Amino acid sequence: MNLSTSLTKYLHGPSDTDAFVGRSISSHTRSEYSTADPLNINELISIPQGQHGLRKQKKIRSLRHIESVRLHEQDHISYEDKTIQIKGVGNSVLLLEWYMELPTAVRERVRVTGLQPLVDGLNRADMDVPLMQALAEKWWDTTHTFIFEQLGEMTMTPKDFSAITGIPVYGRPIKIDKHIHRKKDTIRRLLGRPLACVNQRRVDINWLYQSYKNMSTTTEEDIDILSRVFILALLGATLFARANDMVHLFYLPSLDCIANINNFNWGGAGLAFCYQQMDDLCRQNTSKIGGLWKAWEVWGREYLPCMRITPQCISSKVFPCSLLWGNCLPPTMEAKVLLKYYRLKLTQLTSEQVEWYPWGANTLHPYYVAQSEEPNTRRILLVGPDGGEWYLGERVTMQTSATEINKKSDDINHMTLLQKTNSSSNSKHPRMFLFWFTNEKF
Incomplete structure (x- = not known):
């Protein structure tokens, strides 16, 4: 790949195929790009993607055309109706x-x-395993989004991650x-x-x-x-x-x-790591999920009221929002029954059942949430310790702008990646917003 092609991909984002089949942006090693100077574009273009989800299984390296976002369904956690014993890691x-x-x-x-929120968020609460499995069954590593049959796509956005954890998605790459x-x-x-x-x-x-x-x-x-x-x-x-x-x-x-x-952009690195952990879980590469796995539970309960089996520990809105749910005990209902309930609710989920503004008015947001607002609607490459992962803001406009897009459930399974972008076939991909947010114009 020559410099011109690499630079175009870096500034405008990858093509649909490049973004989702997990091709590395270059063959450079992780150590070469980890210390990249953000003002040196020759170093920036050498950021590879991590090897997680399907990429870890090395099944689609030679794939050139993708027919559906639901790639290799037989390897996905949702393919078989079974209960999995998922464990959250961390000490x-x-x-x-x-x-x-x-x-x-x-x-x-x-x-x-700026890492004090990680200390404040330490808790002894156990995982709501059925909720985590139900979310993993809707997660697709091809797009880093949850795909709901009646609704469309949602994901954990940079703003969501910051509101939940207290760590801004902002700054220079680690x-x-x-x-x-x-x-x-x-x-x-x-x-x-x-x-x-x-x-x-x-x-x-x-x-x-x-x-x-x-x-x-x-x-x-x-x-x-x-x-x-x-x-x-x-x-x-x-x-x-x-x-x-x-x-x-x-x-x-x-x-x-x-x-x-x-x-440093610890929030971006943490969100990339969360994506990678969910990628591996949804592809059954592991039964243990690392990173800030509790953020997935908080995300589900904040956006989806039907997931709130357990009441909040704190009645009023506080930031970071992980404190609302941090020490709550998981539901006492039998796991199989609860998983069936979650599956049914997520399958039937409609726009009216979603809390589109879970974090309240923008004027009430703390600084770390405000800092993460800018990349919310854009396509950005999040750089984590195990490689880069794409956040595709153009795919979740319902979430980032609360604008409903008509998506028929019958079309979800057959919808191609190109069709699901919110731009015409003749338009260019949205420019990728550099993850340290400089004021430079390209």
């Missing part, structure tokens, strides 16, 4: 205990990074160095001696706690080190939680200067 209990033991100076460092575990001097400077002796790409979160919980914080350098270690563990237990309870060290370049941590 909230340990992180809560650790945070309460941190010195005041370290807590203040965590607060100024920096990642996959070889940083080999740079002992850098590890010792950023994380102190305990990790300088560990020659591994990732470490166990519990090991981090045990190794650093009694660390002395008599100097500013010690405070910074302990702050980085806790933030690293926090990311591994929440935003980028994985099934093995381990966290990668490759996030460290983004944690180098604590005062600049809030300049």
Whole structure:
């Protein structure tokens, strides 16, 4: 792919086929684009897509024409009528205990990074497994949207993610160095001696706690080190939680200067990771879902009142909205019965049954929701630790502008990707909005 073609794809978004079959934008490795200068377009065009969902199964690499958004239905979680034991990963209990033991100076460092909402959102609530399965059965990794038979498409938008989690989808892409575990001097400077002796790409979160919980914080350098270690563990237990309870060290370049941590687009990276986790779940690549999986439950209950079997923990609207549902117990109804109920409600879902403005008036939004408003209606490439994922704002205009689009249920199964875009066949794709939101004009 030459520079001209790559630049066109980057500024205007991919073609329908490129966006959905999971082709990498280039063959460059993750470490090459992770430190890209946002002013250097030659580095920006090298962002590959992650290998999740169908892309992980490597079944459609050679596909050239797509007949339907519902690709390879036999591999989808909705193909068979069965109950799956889904488990949400993350170590909230340990992180809560650790945070309460941190010195005041370290807590203040965590607060100024903008990641304090991740701490506030830590909870011990169990997953509503039937609700998660019902949502996964409507999710399609080909478009990163839920497809409802009577309604059309919806998804978790950047604004939704920020309103739920308190993390804005705004800023520069996170920096990642996959070889940083080999740079002992850098590890010792950023994380102190305990990790300088560990020659591994990732470490166990519990090991981090045990190794650093009694660390002395008599100097500013010690405070910074302990702050980085806790933030690293926090990311591994929440935003980028994985099934093995381990966290990668490759996030460290983004944690180098604590005062600049809030300049990175953690919200965009977290939303990309959420998409990837749901992609794998809907394709039955895993029965464990990582990242901020609780955000999917909150999203379903905020937009779809029929999903509110469990009452809110807080009666009035607060932000981030995960606090409304964070510590609510899952329904006590039998799982099979509840799953059948959720399936029926989602199948029959109509526009009148959707709460199109779950976050209230724009004037009442906190700053992090307002920052995430701009990319809501656009097509953007969200850059996460496992690669980039497309958010296709033009496909969910009902949601982003509350404008109803007529979609007959009989046509959903046979509707092609090109037909489902909201532009004519002669028009160009909407320009992709760069994910750090500069004022430059191209």
